[in-house]
Amino acid sequence: MTNKRLVSVFLLIGLGIIILMMANIFWGSVLIDPQTVIQILFFNDEGLTGESLIIWDYRIPQLLVAVFAGAGLAVAGLLLQTLFRNPLADPSILGISSGASLGVALLLFFSGSFAGTVISSLGWIGSLGISLAAMAGAVAVLFVLMAASSRVNHIVSLLIIGIMIAYLAGALTGLLRFYSRKEDIQAFVIWGMGTFSGVSRMQIPYFVSAISVGLIFSIYLSKSLNMLLLGERYAENLGLNTHLITRLIILLAGYLTAVITAYAGPIAFIGLAVPHIARNLFKTSNHLVLIPASIGTGIILALVCNLIARLPGFEGSLPINAVTSLIGAPFVIAVILRQHKSNSIVS
Amino acid sequence: MPSYYWNVKIFDDMATKDLFSKFRLGYIFLWLFAVSCQFEVTDNKHVIINTLMRHAQMIKAEQVEYGILLEIRSPYTNEVSHYLLQDSITQVPDDFTKFQKIKTPLKGLIALSSTQWTPLLKIGKEHLILGISESGFVYDSVMKELLAKGSVLDVMKNGILDFEKTISLQPELILYSPGLEVSIDQLKRTGLPLFMWPDYLENSPLGRAEWLRVIGWLTGEEAVTEAWFDHIENEYFKLKSLISDTMPKATIMSDKAFNEQWYVPGGKSYLATIFKDAGADYIWKGNNITGSVALDLETIISQASEADFWFVTHFTDAPYSYEDLKNENEIYAGFKAFRNRKIIFCNTFRTAYFETSQFQPHVVLADFIAILHPHLLPEHKPVYHQLLKEEIHDE
Numbered sequence: 001m002t003n004k005r006l007v008s009v010f011l012l013i014g015l016g017i018i019i020l021m022m023a024n025i026f027w028g029s030v031l032i033d034p035q036t037v038i039q040i041l042f043f044n045d046e047g048l049t050g051e052s053l054i055i056w057d058y059r060i061p062q063l064l065v066a067v068f069a070g071a072g073l074a075v076a077g078l079l080l081q082t083l084f085r086n087p088l089a090d091p092s093i094l095g096i097s098s099g100a101s102l103g104v105a106l107l108l109f110f111s112g113s114f115a116g117t118v119i120s121s122l123g124w125i126g127s128l129g130i131s132l133a134a135m136a137g138a139v140a141v142l143f144v145l146m147a148a149s150s151r152v153n154h155i156v157s158l159l160i161i162g163i164m165i166a167y168l169a170g171a172l173t174g175l176l177r178f179y180s181r182k183e184d185i186q187a188f189v190i191w192g193m194g195t196f197s198g199v200s201r202m203q204i205p206y207f208v209s210a211i212s213v214g215l216i217f218s219i220y221l222s223k224s225l226n227m228l229l230l231g232e233r234y235a236e237n238l239g240l241n242t243h244l245i246t247r248l249i250i251l252l253a254g255y256l257t258a259v260i261t262a263y264a265g266p267i268a269f270i271g272l273a274v275p276h277i278a279r280n281l282f283k284t285s286n287h288l289v290l291i292p293a294s295i296g297t298g299i300i301l302a303l304v305c306n307l308i309a310r311l312p313g314f315e316g317s318l319p320i321n322a323v324t325s326l327i328g329a330p331f332v333i334a335v336i337l338r339q340h341k342s343n344s345i346v347s
Numbered sequence: 348m349p350s351y352y353w354n355v356k357i358f359d360d361m362a363t364k365d366l367f368s369k370f371r372l373g374y375i376f377l378w379l380f381a382v383s384c385q386f387e388v389t390d391n392k393h394v395i396i397n398t399l400m401r402h403a404q405m406i407k408a409e410q411v412e413y414g415i416l417l418e419i420r421s422p423y424t425n426e427v428s429h430y431l432l433q434d435s436i437t438q439v440p441d442d443f444t445k446f447q448k449i450k451t452p453l454k455g456l457i458a459l460s461s462t463q464w465t466p467l468l469k470i471g472k473e474h475l476i477l478g479i480s481e482s483g484f485v486y487d488s489v490m491k492e493l494l495a496k497g498s499v500l501d502v503m504k505n506g507i508l509d510f511e512k513t514i515s516l517q518p519e520l521i522l523y524s525p526g527l528e529v530s531i532d533q534l535k536r537t538g539l540p541l542f543m544w545p546d547y548l549e550n551s552p553l554g555r556a557e558w559l560r561v562i563g564w565l566t567g568e569e570a571v572t573e574a575w576f577d578h579i580e581n582e583y584f585k586l587k588s589l590i591s592d593t594m595p596k597a598t599i600m601s602d603k604a605f606n607e608q609w610y611v612p613g614g615k616s617y618l619a620t621i622f623k624d625a626g627a628d629y630i631w632k633g634n635n636i637t638g639s640v641a642l643d644l645e646t647i648i649s650q651a652s653e654a655d656f657w658f659v660t661h662f663t664d665a666p667y668s669y670e671d672l673k674n675e676n677e678i679y680a681g682f683k684a685f686r687n688r689k690i691i692f693c694n695t696f697r698t699a700y701f702e703t704s705q706f707q708p709h710v711v712l713a714d715f716i717a718i719l720h721p722h723l724l725p726e727h728k729p730v731y732h733q734l735l736k737e738e739i740h741d742e
Contacts, residue, residue: 030511050514053538058510130532178608179641190506190530197510200536 006289009282013296017067020303024063028310030054057201062306064204066196068211069260070270070302074294075218076253077271078278082225082287083249084159090272091257094250095141095165100261101192102169102176103137104130108187109180130191131198131262138258141165145254149247155232158246193319194265196306207263214256215295221248222287229285268321273328274298280335301328399560401580402553405545406561413439415564416446419543421525428543432564447540449520452567457502457513457521461702462546464490466559469706470571477516478502486699508533520565550617550637552624552708553583559706575706582709583624586716589723590626597719599627599691600651600684601658602639604676609647610639618658621708625715630654644678656719657684659735660693660700667694669735691718692735700731 026037032051039045045052073091080089091097107129148161177185199207224245227235232242260267278293279285305323399408399415407418414433420426431439431446439448457478458464464476468489479485480503482494493499502513508530513521514537522544523534534541546558556579563572599622601611612618613636614629622629630651634640642650661667669688673680684690693700704711710730717727718734 028511029509030515050517054511054514057536057538058514186506187530193507195507 006282010292010296013293013300016300017296017303020300020307021063021067023307024066024303025055025059027307028054028059058197061199061201061204062197063303064208065199065264066302066306067299068208069196069264069267070274070298070300071215071295072211072256072260072298073267073271074274074278074298074301075215075291076256077273078275078287078290078294079218079221079225079249079253080271081275082228083246083253084155085229085231086159087276088272089159090269091253092166092266092268092271093159094145094162094254095167095169096138096145096254096257097261097266098166098169098173099141100134100138100258101266102173103133103135103140104191105173105176105188106137107133108184108191109176134265135258135262137169138254138261141169142251142254142258145250146247149250150243155246158250191265192321194267194321194324196264196302196320198265199263203263207259210259211256214252214259217252219288219291221245221252222291225249225287226285264320266321267324269324269328270298270301273324273332274301276332277301277335280339400557402551403546403549403557404551404554405548406558408561408564413437413443414451417561419545421543421545422548426525426543430542434567449540449542449565451565453519453565455516455518456565457516457518459503459521459523460544460547461485461487462555462558462705463522463544463562465702466562466572466706467566470562470566470568470575472566472568474498475566477518478513480504484701486702503530506530508537510537513537513539546705548637550615551620552617552711553580555617555705556708579706579709583712586709586712587624589716590624590720594626594720596626596628597655598630598653599656599658599719600630600647600654603659603672603679604644604647608641609644610641611647612639613637621711621715622658625712625719627656627715627719648678652681653683655684655687656689656691657682658691658693658732660695662696663694664696667692667735669737672735688734688737690735691715691732693732698731704731 025041026032026034032054036048036051037055040048040052040055076091077089080091080093081087083089084093144165145158145162149158152158152161177188180188224235224240227238227240228242228245230238235242235245257271274294274297275290278290278297281297282289282293284290301324305320305327308327309318309320309323311318395409395411397410399410400406405420405422409416414431414437417428417430417432419428419430421428429446431443431448432451433439433448434451436450453475455477456475458467458476459478459480461479461484464479465487467473467476468487473489473493476493476499478500479490479494480501482501483504485491485494490499494501500512500516502509502516510533513534518539520540520542521534521537522542523531524547525531525543525545531541544558544561546555549555549558557576560569560572560576563569601618601622602609611631614632614634615637616639619629619632623632631640659672669680669685669690672685672690679685695701698704707730711732713724713727714729714732717724717729718732
């Protein structure tokens, strides 16, 4: 791809993001006329408490979560697909989202008898209970993976260990569900649907900075990722410390997934689909391009899904997880079919 | 500080309260004495003029000179919410800060549970209802009409709150049930005043019904709701008095298997109280559980398969019969109550069970008495519960 074309595709993505962001602010389950929205955004919002609350405390936090979750999941997916050289790898494959689910299940199912009392007595942490539980579960799995990665030599072995951890955590979650109250199962199901609206205005700065750190770090890794594409041995011959890089990649992908799952629930599919879309759009395997491309595409996919979930009739209750797969899956199929037709192989 | 000050019940002081509750009559006299002395209230103590609740356990309500103090506890998180209902804005002492002040009568509210909006409809205050939840399960025709007209909005579906709609309604209060903490976190983010409503956790039928009095205080219609509750209470006691201790009591079991587990009401639960008051001998009356207990099928068979009566609820829009029950599980057909056609049935889809039965505990009780002791209420027409019919159960 020529530099000129590269720049124009990036410009288009940027333009798309801006348009979608505006749409996400202007569009919602309550109709606020555009003039009022502009007044609230850029001028004073005196006398518009309800509308102002909707824009500043709901639509904008939701928009930012969609943007950063979309970007973070896409990068995590790309990192893992490159590391495992497996196009089916995504943030859920290492058991990190399953770990987060287990953490939430543990919290919810014991909340009535023990943890709930403890958590509510902690005050401000109480409202973050689910986020913290998800984070704890994800980080626990991440630690197990890091420990395992120092003991096994093959990346495939690590992949299998990750999948096994996912099964284990899934089974434990299933067991807990069997013994729990109806309300807790419902709460768990709601959390499992994923949402971009679960982060309050107060928590947004923490979320945004946590993801930004991860995204910047991923760009720093792009040269090593390019070497890894040649295969572990080649990369080693080129002087890459593959053992260290493997651990760094897992740590980074795990960190992004853990933070996003903690705040937005286990959001499926963006991590799997976006790297494929980005590779096909830019026809390159250079991570210096692929990482920003995945970030941009991830943001667009997340914002489109967020808009669709708020279409009239769904009234914000359409689970984001269903939308991401509904939109993402046909898109990936179309991309792959087109790629076979033009007979160009993604390297 | 005057010495008579200590003669009145102090809201905040648990030890004093316990002590005084043992000498209820005594402290009424002391209270009269205190009032006649025109005592002064210091900053951190409130004088209780009247204790208001008679049956409900989840809520404490005290009439004080500034209004009505409410203390409501969520059994899930042990979180205690304090409210002060005031019909006029009066200056209150600083220590009332922990009380969320609510100006009554309310002009508009969101009632997330049907047990909150049902009494509002009954007392003709439907114009106060701005929003409800899960409109797909509404049975009441008036509420269906209000929803269709758009004068009431559905703000929560499948436990997920529509934040924007909720904000745009600008309710003065949102009544919510504790238990589903995910939804409550969403509610808290709206910054709107919330009011906890754990009525469904009351384990006595009159305790559950008594929550309608709170609706009266919130809407300034206490004259109507007090009379309504007095009627319910009278009717319930009248029916209960038909049952004597010496009467022969048939044994009764409850519920059916759900996902391999069989949840039965605990021995201190709402249903166990109804069974007892209706003159039945409940198989699991011995345990101390107020909620429900999960038992496996083998335990059920060994303990309850020979019970005389069997209480079954089912949510279906199709007719329901012994045949349907048998198709769910062959084992059911071997139960004594099944063989003798003594299954007490309630179709929760085709009756307003979830919406109105809470405010008609006397009707529920009469349904059971009429089945268990037909000679006591020969004229009774079943409302929610009746014996499952042989062939097709189509009301």
